[in-house]
Amino acid sequence: MKRKKLIIGFSIYFGVLLVLYLGVASYFRNHFLPGSVINSMDCSSKTVAEVEEYIESDMEEYSLTLIERGGVKEVIQGSEIQFSYSSDGSIEVLQDKQNPLMWLPAYVFPHTYEMQANVSFDEILLRQKMNSLNCTQEDQMSQPKDAYLAHNGETFEIVEAEEGTVLDQEKFEQAVFDAVRTGKRELDLDESGCYQDYEFTADIEDLEKKRDALKRYEQVSVDYLIDNEELFLDTNTISQWLEIDENYQVSVNRDKVREYVRELGKKYDTWQTMGDFVTSYGETIQVARIGYGWSLDEESETDALIEIIEEGKHVERIPEYIKTANGNRENDIGDTYVEISYADQHMWFYIDGELIVSTDIVSGNPNKGMASPTGVFEIQGKERNATLRGEGYETPVAYWMPFDGAVGIHDATWQYAFGGDLYLTVGSHGCINTPLDLAGIIFENIEVGTAVVCY
Secondary structure: OHHHHHHHHHHHHHHHHHHHHHHHHHHOOOOOOOOOEEOOEEOOOOOHHHHHHHHHHHHHOOEEEEEOHHHOEEEEEHHHOOOEEOOOOHHHHHHHHOOHHHOOHHHOOOOEEOOOOOEEOOHHHHHHHHHHOHHHOHHHOOOOEOOEEEEOOOOEEEEOOEOOOOEOHHHHHHHHHHHHHOOOOEEEOOOOOOEOOOOOOOOHHHHHHHHHHOHHHOOOEEEEEEOOEEEEEOHHHHHOOEEEOOOOOEEEOHHHHHHHHHHHHHHHOOOOOEEEEEOOOOOEEEEEOOOOOOEEOHHHHHHHHHHHHHHOOEEEEOOOEEEOOOOOOOOOOOOOEEEEEOOOOEEEEEEOOEEEEEEEOEOEOHHHOOOOOOEEEEOOOOEEEEEEEEOOEEEEEEEEEEEEOOEEEEEOOOOOOOOOOOHHHHOEOOOEEEOHHHHHHHHHHOOOOOEEEEO
C-alpha cells in the first residue's frame, strides 16, 4: 500500500513537471529559444514581431565603422546612402526552425544565427561615400616599407617594416558592400584583407650585422661655419654615404660626399655669379663676379670630409676655399673696394666705407677693340716702378696694381687730362689710367685681394 502511494506521488509530480515543461514549450512555439542570437543581437524569448521591430528600429540608426590600420576609424552613415530595412520573412523562418521542446537544453547550447537582413541602399551613393573617405585618397596612403637602419640621434637602430595603407580597391569595395548588405556595424579592413599584400625582403640578421659594423660611425657629425652661418651635417645624412660590402666592411662613397659638397658650393659660392652692387650714385645694379668671390675648394673639402667620416668623430669646421672674399654672401664685396664707372669715366676707392679717392680716369679704347673689362675682380698684386709691355709699346709707370691679368690701375703721366670722352680717342689698351698723385694714394692704402668693381 505504501509502495503504491509512492508510485502515485511520483507520477503526479512528474506529470506536473511535464505539464509545466510542455507549457513553457508551448510559449516558445511563438518565441525564440533562450540563447538565440541573430547577427550578434540577443533575441531570447522575443517574438518574431518584436525581433522585426527591434531590427527595424536598430537599422534606422545604422552606420558602418571602418577600422583602419593605425587605429584610425571612419564612419559611413546609413542616412548618407539611403539605407533602409524591410521584413522578408527571414526572421519567421528562423523561429519556425527551432524546436520549442528544446527550450531547456537551449540554456546550455545556445543558438547563434548569421543572416542577411533584407536591406536596401543606393549603391551610387555608397561608392561616392567610399571615394570621399581619407583611406581611399592616394596622398593619404602610406607605402609599405622594408625594415632598414636609421640613426636615432644616438645610435643606429633597426626600424621595423611598415605594411603601409595602400588599399586593394577591389577587395575593399567587396568587403564594404558585403558589410552593408548584412547590416554589419564594424569592418576591420586589415582582418578583411582590404590592404595590398607586400613581400618584405629585409633580412633582420643581415641588418643586425650591418648595425654592428656602423657602430664606430654613431657619433660622426660636422658643425660647419659657412658665411658666418652654422650648418649641421648630422649622422643620419652621413650614414647614407656609407656602403657595406658582403664582408660587412664599411667604406665612404666619394661620389655622394662630392655631391653634398657641390651643393654647398651652389648655395654659398658667389664667384662666377651675378650679384647686387650699390653704386656711388645710390643705384643698385647687377655685376658679374668674374674674378672675385667665394668659391669652395670642392675637391679638397671632399677629401677632408671623407677623412673626418672615417675617423668617426664630431668636429667643428670651416670649409676649404679656392677663392675668398672680403664680405659675406649677401655682400661679398664688403666695405673696402675700388669702384669704376666706364660711362662716367670715374673711379672711387673706399676703405671701411670711407671714401679715400674720387677721380676721373681714362679707360680702354673700345674703338680699337681694347675696352676695359666689366665685372668684379680683385687686386692681384702691387708693384712700384714697373714697366708695362705689350704689342708695340713699353711704358714705365710709378704705381702698378693689376686686377685682371694684364689689366690694372696705374698712373699715366702722358695723359694731358682725364674723364669725359677721352677714352674714345686716347684710351688705354684696357688699363685704368689714373692721375699720378691719386694712383699713389691708392697704391699706399690698397691691399692685395681688394675687390675692384667695374661696370
